[in-house]
Amino acid sequence: MLNVVVLVSGGGTNLQAIIDAVKDGKITNTKLCGVISNKPDAYALIRAEQNGIPGVCVSRKAYETRAEFEDALLAAVDKFNPDLVVLAGFLVILPEKMTEKYSHRIINIHPSLIPSFCGDGYYGLHVHEKVLARGVKVTGATVHFVDAGTDTGPILLQKAVDILPGDTPEVLQRRVMEQAEWIILPKAINAIANNRVKEVGGAFFVEE
Ligand code: GRF
Numbered sequence: 001m002l003n004v005v006v007l008v009s010g011g012g013t014n015l016q017a018i019i020d021a022v023k024d025g026k027i028t029n030t031k032l033c034g035v036i037s038n039k040p041d042a043y044a045l046i047r048a049e050q051n052g053i054p055g056v057c058v059s060r061k062a063y064e065t066r067a068e069f070e071d072a073l074l075a076a077v078d079k080f081n082p083d084l085v086v087l088a089g090f091l092v093i094l095p096e097k098m099t100e101k102y103s104h105r106i107i108n109i110h111p112s113l114i115p116s117f118c119g120d121g122y123y124g125l126h127v128h129e130k131v132l133a134r135g136v137k138v139t140g141a142t143v144h145f146v147d148a149g150t151d152t153g154p155i156l157l158q159k160a161v162d163i164l165p166g167d168t169p170e171v172l173q174r175r176v177m178e179q180a181e182w183i184i185l186p187k188a189i190n191a192i193a194n195n196r197v198k199e200v201g202g203a204f205f206v207e208e
Helices: 013-024 043-050 066-079 096-101 125-134 169-193
Strands: 002-008 030-037 055-057 084-087 106-110 138-145 155-162 197-200 203-206
Touching: 002 013, 002 043, 002 169, 013 030, 013 043, 013 169, 030 043, 030 066, 030 169, 043 055, 066 096, 084 169, 106 169, 125 169, 138 169, 155 169, 155 203, 169 203
Parallel strands: 002 030, 002 084, 030 055, 084 106
Antiparallel strands: 106 138, 138 155, 197 203
């Protein structure tokens, strides 16, 4: 059984996709053991409560220094004793001691086809604004392992989404969520839970 803790900051639609996939049997051999938010008002915490998953808030405002906040965040994660940490719309850069301790056991969903439109400043709606401004015809989402960098870890899954004439950032964000994020994040968790992730030539693949 894979113990999974999910880190969130906002609406939690990716968390909901994971919860639904566990319920539907699309994710097996997995227990969602906790949800941790850095925002007390994150609707993702409501979703956790509605589904009987313990929810915790670790807010930067509650700590004098960033170091104390980072220690509290790591302690909150450790308390759930997770096999896998899932960043689902989590907008905090993880402390290095956490990415080291959970090396290859943290995955993130990013709303673009990495290495395009990622890194510092590329999060949420900003990603889709830049995508539309550049005029690319295809975007999508990426699930990657988290390392010490921002959106730089090894890629596990990607899914492409077409951009349509007249798309606004909001419309495009929703399409990327519906057609990519909410599909590949549960798929990645299920693959990890069932030992179907293989490394070939330094790259990671999910065995179908
Ligand atoms: C989404 O755009 C996701 O790609 C990004 O965070 C945003 C909010 O996700 N990682 P959620 O609705 O809180 O899951």
